[in-house]
Amino acid sequence: MNAPEPPDGGTRPAGLGATLRALVALAWPIVISRATQAVVGIADAVMVAHLGEAALAATTTGATNALCVFILPIGTVFIVQSFSAQLFGRGDSAGARRFGWYGLAVAAGAQALGIAGAAAAPHLLARLAYAADVRALMSGYLQLRLLSAGAAVGMEALAGYYGGLGDTRRPMVANVAAMVLNVLGNWLLIDGHLGLPALGVAGAALASTLSTTVAFLGLAATFVREGRRAGTGRLRGSELWRVLRFGVPSGVTWFLELLAFVFFVNVVFAGLGTTSLAALMSILQVNTIAFMPSLALASAGAILVGQAIGAAHRDRVPRVLAVTFAVCAAWQLFVGLLYLIAPDSILAPFSPGAAPEGAFHAIGRRVLVLAAAWQLFDAAAMVLGEGLRAAGDTAIVMWLRIAIGWAVFVPGSWISVRWFGAGDAVAVGWLVLYLALLALVLWLRFRSGAWRRIELVPEGA
Template sequence: MDIAGPVPAQDAAAPASARDEMFALLRLAGPLVAANLLQMSIYASDVIFVARLGTQALAAATLGVYLYSVVMFALQGLVGAAAPVIAAELGRRRHAVREVRRSFRMGMWLAVLASLPFMLALAHGRDILLLIGQDAQAAAAADGFLDILLWAMIPAIMASVLRITIAALGRPGWAIGVAAVALGVNLLGNWLLVFGNWGFPAMGLQGAATASVVTSFAMCAAYAVIALTDRRIRRYRLFGNWWRAEWARLTELVRIGVPIAVTLTFEGGLFSAAAFLVGLIGVTEVAAHAIALQIAAVAFQVPFGIAQAATIRVGMGYGARDSVWIGRAGWVALVIGTGFMVLTALAIWVAPRAFVSAYIDVDAAENARVVTLAVQYLAVAAAFQLFDGAQVVAAGVLRGLQDTRVPMILAALGYWVFGFGSAVLLGFPAGLQGVEVWIGLAVGLLAVSILLVWRWSIRARLGLIPRTA
């Protein structure tokens, strides 16, 4: 039977001041940011190994990973609904042990149930890639890659639920350790299976996919061990009664999570469409676009981690029905997230070539055109850093209020009407050589950031704040 009980005060204590809230937020966000950066290193290591197999293999892996990543990003958003729900239960404190366990259990159920149809779809990856006009040979190679990679989906999404829960329960630091272990497993797996070292079979592209599957299972297992052994976490008995359905709770997670998944798909779709538009100009522009976007993506991991932490902090205030705590947590997160992006924007603006040099030799004559274009794109990226930080943190604080449906609509409007529309309307005849696409991205991010921050600022008038306890 479920054992109910109050959560200890230190698990969900309201901060006494903005300074206290800032430190609470940073303690939670710091490990999440570090884990996000390590996760990016895992993806980068895959590219490094596969690139040595040749252009055809790299193209096939890129196509396969693109399809897989689109699905993964959406599913992580779906189960991400567990964060505000668990945080609210901690904030309420009444029967929090039982309620957290139920939300976690249904989050894990959702990870499995939602993954299955997408795994079936990815099993037909070749047909999907041919349908969108990709090269037949690359699509065939990507199909075999996806047939293996799709088995990483369920453990990866389950690991995401575990990470969310463990962070909300006050142990975000474990995310760094698990991500570091995952990076090591992935590097070793690629080294052994892609090229056949230490007597292992040289599986090539399939070896890289197998390494990713092993890495996902390792991450899930590591988090499970933590949940069972950490003194602070194990009292919640997260795996207790794992077979028992809580349909109302599952429905609540779906209600909150589906708009999050759709919002992330809108955002990811905009950047994918931007790459397609740049591809219509030329290969050199695509290379410059990829470099500039990777630089922006690294900087984005900081406000993204702050947004993840803000969802939990605002969610605790929401569960406690403490409007002061809610407001303080949200505004502190917005100031810190946007403030950091001011620093990255200045750094990119002042020394763009230094950032580009991390990816290619900026002094080589054959790279001159790519470097010139990348620097131009980064000039725009420096501006949209501010908007990117504001929009992701604003989305995070609204999720803490379990407000996801209207932000989804605002994201669709901002990204696709203002953002993509601006990129298309500026038009290629303008002679900006891809810069117009980046201006479109900046306009889209600016629109979404304004809309979401505005909605956050009028949260009380919209009835998003629960009555004060």
């Protein structure tokens, strides 16, 4: 399949209905892509749950800790979509392809980081307050899972490149393949089937690593083959520098926000006991799937924002984001309602054989009520954050987001639990406050109009 042609004049229709149709057309493959990524996480959790709370806590928390290593380069290559969309809107498909290559260069660096992280994992975990059995299982998980860092980042880089062109279906196919391979690998390796050894938690990690790598290699082969036919032009150090200049602040933002959350999980919540930790991480796995449609819509909105800016139609950006937020908000409110009316059904897959009146369900119900409260804030933060990133507004946004995470969320939750003995409800309440403040500051930043003066791709470049 050839890359799509730029729309007439490099623009998209500005009407409400046309914007909504374009948004949905871009978003539904991203919904499937992001949902498959979430299914990988939740399949790991569900398929090891029968091994006990220690295995469940090690797998879910290990996946979050692995993401902490992946997220800096992944957050950096998100900017590839912004460059690709703006250049596509300008009619420069060869220029957009070069930025796909720059994303792969970042992925190569991420692979080196993953190998180093795998070697360091046992020493780092020894310093944290996990139960001994959870620590041992998580160490083995991370040593295998981190070996797929380059593949995970490369998948995001190429998804950003194709997404900027308006082709969100090709990355969807790669992600569906990764999901199918991961679930099959879990079945083969966690309990041992078809003569393979039963590796337990390590089997879940190995399945994730192999499936991600195979899917990435398939997508990369397509990208290289198309480049030989269509041409790319000479790669330029100045363009790679612009990727790092605008992308690294985005990556640092994602990394430090995730690090704040990892601190919350590993230091604040882990101190409340294994049952509390298992309940929280199980709900977050569910929430990861539940917010995927909104994340996909926000990404689709960012593509339209980038294409509009590239075509010199910045006046269309507020309408695009307003439509995107309206759709995201409707979905997130529906999710919150489900959390309120069916908490035990949501928790049941993570607690096989456990009674609803037990501690796991009691904690889970409290957390689900608070999770319902953060849905609208989450939608606003996703849409505004993606829109600002598409415009290249990454540096100031980085400082705003870091300040909220590390000056409010981290100290507030830690002091509440460690100094005042607060429980799980208060701890998660700080997460709700964090998302509310994040949505507010991103809205104020967008209203300031600073994004209108940023030139991600300079005129005449």
